[in-house]
Amino acid sequence: xxRWTLIVAGAxxxxxxxxxxxxxxxxxxxxxxxxxxxxxxxxxxxxxxxTAAQTGHLVNVTLPSLHNLVLTGSGAADALAGVSxxxxxxxxRLAQLSAGALEEAxxxxxxxxxxxRQIQExxxxxxxxxxxxxxxxxxAAVARLAEGRSADTVLGELTLPRxxxxxxxxxxxxxxxxxxxxxAGGARxxxxxxLSRVQAKAVSMLADLRAMQDEHDGKMLGDLMRLDHKTSxxxxxxDRLALLMGGKTSRTWNKPIxxxxxxxxxxxxxxxxxxxxxxxxxxxxxxxxxxxxxMHLLAELIDNAANFSPPxxxxxxxxxxxxxxxxxxxxxxxxxxxxAAMRHAEGAVAGSMAxxxxxxGTRLGLAVVGLLALKYRINVSYRPSSRGGTGVVVLLPRHLxxxxxxxxxxxxxAAQAATVRPV
Numbered sequence: 280x281x282r283w284t285l286i287v288a289g290a291x292x293x294x295x296x297x298x299x300x301x302x303x304x305x306x307x308x309x310x311x312x313x314x315x316x317x318x319x320x321x322x323x324x325x326x327x328x329x330t331a332a333q334t335g336h337l338v339n340v341t342l343p344s345l346h347n348l349v350l351t352g353s354g355a356a357d358a359l360a361g362v363s364x365x366x367x368x369x370x371x372r373l374a375q376l377s378a379g380a381l382e383e384a385x386x387x388x389x390x391x392x393x394x395x396r397q398i399q400e401x402x403x404x405x406x407x408x409x410x411x412x413x414x415x416x417x418x419a420a421v422a423r424l425a426e427g428r429s430a431d432t433v434l435g436e437l438t439l440p441r442x443x444x445x446x447x448x449x450x451x452x453x454x455x456x457x458x459x460x461x462x463a464g465g466a467r468x469x470x471x472x473x474l475s476r477v478q479a480k481a482v483s484m485l486a487d488l489r490a491m492q493d494e495h496d497g498k499m500l501g502d503l504m505r506l507d508h509k510t511s512x513x514x515x516x517x518d519r520l521a522l523l524m525g526g527k528t529s530r531t532w533n534k535p536i537x538x539x540x541x542x543x544x545x546x547x548x549x550x551x552x553x554x555x556x557x558x559x560x561x562x563x564x565x566x567x568x569x570x571x572x573x574m575h576l577l578a579e580l581i582d583n584a585a586n587f588s589p590p591x592x593x594x595x596x597x598x599x600x601x602x603x604x605x606x607x608x609x610x611x612x613x614x615x616x617x618x619a620a621m622r623h624a625e626g627a628v629a630g631s632m633a634x635x636x637x638x639x640g641t642r643l644g645l646a647v648v649g650l651l652a653l654k655y656r657i658n659v660s661y662r663p664s665s666r667g668g669t670g671v672v673v674l675l676p677r678h679l680x681x682x683x684x685x686x687x688x689x690x691x692x693a694a695q696a697a698t699v700r701p702v
Contacts, residue, residue, distance in 0.1 A: 333365035337374060341365070345378045355382040408440040412449060416440075420453045430457035482514065482529050515548040515582075518575055519647050528571045535564035535681030536574075538598055538605060545578035551585035551594070558597045563605055566681040569655050573675060576651040579644040580609050580659070580671050588613035588668055595666070605675040611668040621661055621669075628652055628659040655679060 341362050348358035355378040364371050416437055423433045430453055439449045489507065518528045536544075538561050546555045565573050577596075584594045588611035597608040616624065627645035630653040652659050656676055664670035 330367055330370075333367050333370055336363070337365050337370050341374055342377055345374065346381060349378065349381045349385050355379050358382075405442065405445070408442060408445055412440060412445065416449060417452065417456075421456060424453075424457050424460045430454045433457070479529070511548045512550060515575070515578055519579070519643055522575070522647050522650055523643060528575060530571050532567035532570040534567050536567065536570040537562070537564045541565055541570060541574050542577060542596060542598065542607070545574045545581060546596075548574075548578045549582040549585060551582075551590075554585055554590075554592070555581060555594045555596060558595060561598045561600045561605055563600055564681045565675070565679055569679045572651045572655055573657070573679065576648050576655075576657065576659075577607060577609075577673065579648050580673065583644050584609050584611040584613075584669070584671065587611065603674060604677050605680060607673040607675065609671045609673070610664040610666050611670075612664070612666040613668040615663055615667065616661070616669050624661055628661075 341364065344362045345358050348361055349355065353361065355375075359375060359378050362374075364374060416439065420433050420437060423436065424430070428436075434450060434453055437453070439446050514529055521527060521529075539557075539559055542557055542559065546552045546557065549555075581594060581596060588594060592612045595610045597606075597610070599606045599608075624645060628648045630649035648659060651657065656678070658672075658674040658676075660672050662670045662672065
């Protein structure tokens with residue numbers, strides 16, 4: 280029994296000893312594991328800190344440097360070689376991908392800028408060609424075609440746009456303008472020839488009527504004088520149209536004509552001649568080359584004053600000699616012209632309506648005045664009349680005034696051809 284007790288006690292101590300040894304080993308192993316884990320944690324923490332630092336450097340330094348290098352023209356490989364790269368493979372790969380994407384984006388932007396520049400240059404060229412076409416080419420083509428040149432000649436002289444579409448369009452426009460000019464020129468020549476025949480017939484009728492007036496008296500004479508006056512008005516209208524179409528007046532004079540005869544001849548050509556009052560003090564005469572033109576110009580102005588004044592009111596014509604020439608003033612008592620109407624009339628008598636295309640309606644007289652004023656350098660101006668209407672001041676310059684001692688024979692000749700005798 281005692282022996283058995285000793286055996287059990289010994290076995291118990293052995294178990295305790297083993298347990299203590301095992302516990303010691305387990306504690307030691309746990310301590311080793313904890314130390315290893317702590318070291319791993321430190322390593323991971325250091326690695327995380329390094330990665331964070333490299334990431335910050337990548338974001339704040341590397342990528343901006345790559346951006347600047349690529350934007351200034353460096354390739355992705357050169358840019359990567361010129362910056363400090365992170366050690367982390369993932370960050371390095373990210374930097375490489377960023378550089379490649381940035382290089383591609385910059386290339387696309389440069390291509391887009393180049394394309395935009397080319398488009399802008401093409402647009403500027405189109406605008407410049409269109410501006411030159413409108414300001415220089417087409418006006419020059421119109422002017423040269425008006426001189427009688429053919430479309431092929433004009434096209435050979437002009438510098439047409441280089442763009443195929445605008446070149447073809449310009450050529451088409453020039454050829455159409457040439458056709459229009461030919462049609463207009465043909466119509467103008469035909470009209471001028473027809474009017475010259477009308478003028479010749481009308482002048483011949485006037486001569487026949489005045490020859491008949493010397494052979495008859497009484498009622499027949501009054502009828503002949505009325506026909507004479509109507510024929511004179513017809514001559515005025517025919518001359519007006521002829522002048523507008525580039526033709527000539529129906530009559531010419533080779534001797535000076537006194538101003539009194541010029542004015543009476545002008546008054547005799549209008550319908551309301553009985554309402555015109557002449558105030559005359561000058562004994563000057565107009566040279567033969569300008570006599571008919573001056574007569575027609577004054578007839579148009581007096582007729583215009585009579586038409587735009589009450590039918591019972593008089594139109595007064597004053598003639599005075601000045602150092603600058605002869606001043607003829609036509610005054611009516613109609614309504615005062617508005618500023619717009621005054622500007623329009625002044626533009627017409629200045630020759631701005633010499634082109635038939637600019638004429639409107641049937642009021643052609645002032646356009647004829649403008650043509651004659653330009654031809655003979657006559658100054659025509661408007662002002663309000665002291666009689667309540669409108670006054671027209673005509674300055675006949677010195678080069679139109681004849682220097683002669685005895686203009687009366689020519690005066691009698693003009694009076695015989697142009698003056699309407701009272702009925």
